[in-house]
Amino acid sequence: MQTVIIIGAGASGLIAALTAAEVPGRRVILLERQQRAGRKLLATGNGRCNLTNTGASPGRYHGEDADFAAPALRAFPPEQVLAYFRALGLLTVEESGGRVYPLSDSANSVLDVLRFRLEAVGVELRTACPARELRREKRGFTVVTDAERLHADQVIVACGGAAGEKLGGVSDGYELLKALGHKRTALYPALVQLLTAPDYPRALKGVRADCALTLYAGRAVIAESAGELQFTDTGVSGPAVFDLSRAASTGGRGLALAADFLRKYDRASVLGLLLGRRESLPELPAGDMLTGLVHNRLGKMLVKYAGIHANDPLKILDDGALETLAAACKDFRLELRGTEGFDKAQVTAGGVRTADFDPGTLESRLVPGLFACGEVLDIDGDCGGFNLQWAWASGRAAGRLGA
Numbered sequence: 001m002q003t004v005i006i007i008g009a010g011a012s013g014l015i016a017a018l019t020a021a022e023v024p025g026r027r028v029i030l031l032e033r034q035q036r037a038g039r040k041l042l043a044t045g046n047g048r049c050n051l052t053n054t055g056a057s058p059g060r061y062h063g064e065d066a067d068f069a070a071p072a073l074r075a076f077p078p079e080q081v082l083a084y085f086r087a088l089g090l091l092t093v094e095e096s097g098g099r100v101y102p103l104s105d106s107a108n109s110v111l112d113v114l115r116f117r118l119e120a121v122g123v124e125l126r127t128a129c130p131a132r133e134l135r136r137e138k139r140g141f142t143v144v145t146d147a148e149r150l151h152a153d154q155v156i157v158a159c160g161g162a163a164g165e166k167l168g169g170v171s172d173g174y175e176l177l178k179a180l181g182h183k184r185t186a187l188y189p190a191l192v193q194l195l196t197a198p199d200y201p202r203a204l205k206g207v208r209a210d211c212a213l214t215l216y217a218g219r220a221v222i223a224e225s226a227g228e229l230q231f232t233d234t235g236v237s238g239p240a241v242f243d244l245s246r247a248a249s250t251g252g253r254g255l256a257l258a259a260d261f262l263r264k265y266d267r268a269s270v271l272g273l274l275l276g277r278r279e280s281l282p283e284l285p286a287g288d289m290l291t292g293l294v295h296n297r298l299g300k301m302l303v304k305y306a307g308i309h310a311n312d313p314l315k316i317l318d319d320g321a322l323e324t325l326a327a328a329c330k331d332f333r334l335e336l337r338g339t340e341g342f343d344k345a346q347v348t349a350g351g352v353r354t355a356d357f358d359p360g361t362l363e364s365r366l367v368p369g370l371f372a373c374g375e376v377l378d379i380d381g382d383c384g385g386f387n388l389q390w391a392w393a394s395g396r397a398a399g400r401l402g403a
Helices: 011-020 039-047 066-075 078-087 107-121 172-178 199-203 239-250 267-280 296-305 319-330 386-399
Strands: 003-007 027-031 092-094 099-102 124-126 131-136 141-145 149-152 154-157 188-190 194-196 208-217 220-231 235-237 255-260 332-339 347-349 370-372
Touching (some): 003 011, 003 141, 003 149, 003 172, 011 027, 011 107, 011 386, 078 092, 078 386, 099 107, 131 172, 154 172, 188 239, 194 239, 199 296, 235 332, 239 255, 239 347, 267 319, 319 332
Parallel strands (some): 003 027, 003 154, 027 124
Antiparallel strands (some): 131 141, 188 347, 194 235, 208 255, 220 235, 255 332
């Protein structure tokens, strides 16, 4: 009997195991170091599980060779992922930006239908069972756990990355593959909160705003995004921030973030609004000038940022002061001091070098019979379901075991 061992029961490992088990008579063993499978999956999308994005394409992925992801994504695109889960009994709903969630609004639903299928097809799931060693033998492999030595004809490494340590993020996969000759790139936290000079964020903690963001290195633009930003006591978070976080994490020092809080209006239009407000409400305190345009606390902070005294009536503000305030609304700058670490990150940027794997099968070019999938490889996606789409697509490709 052919035996396949999958190391790691996250998203990519779960679907790799189910795919491998589609061949009758094959023994499939799924090892997971945590007490239960899919802990990180349960945390995705704030517990809702953004399981894919209908707009997933190779251009939404990053790595030393981002095109490596293309064959797996083509072979198992979002529509096939959704059909697969529908066949498992999961209903889904598409929301803005192509994000897809379970109709139940609970990540547990996604994990449960996968778990039910594992049991139905006879996959041997062993939790609290980390793989300590992976050795190549004359025939197949030996996987050493705390309890035993297991023989496998083929092995799939699906251990995930370093991100989200509390949810199971580890370096196991890198070490297991390193022992068999594979190398990795530098690792960086991605889809993570940005740390800034605290003056403004601390006062705005909890405030959310729709904005356009630009990441600068000096005068050079290195990344842009748009969407929701949320202020925290140490910086900024939210989907628009997460989309920039990879570039911020890998971009070095001297970075700055510029926020445009009225992105659908040009600066001249914003100035026109402010001039109109001064004319119609000359006695209004300057601190209330942006009421109705942005969140009240944010409005007061922008007034302060523009160097305007909050208690001054609008009638004493000259056109230059209003021009400065309009500029603040369109170009609010925050000095970046880095990002949160891997413990707070949702994804790892970097990983095992993809040049040593076949992009179609995800089989190692160095060690025949060895496969890898998911976050352990040097592929990461944008915020919005793209990383789970890569997990499903790469896990499906690896689980075919070269067939």
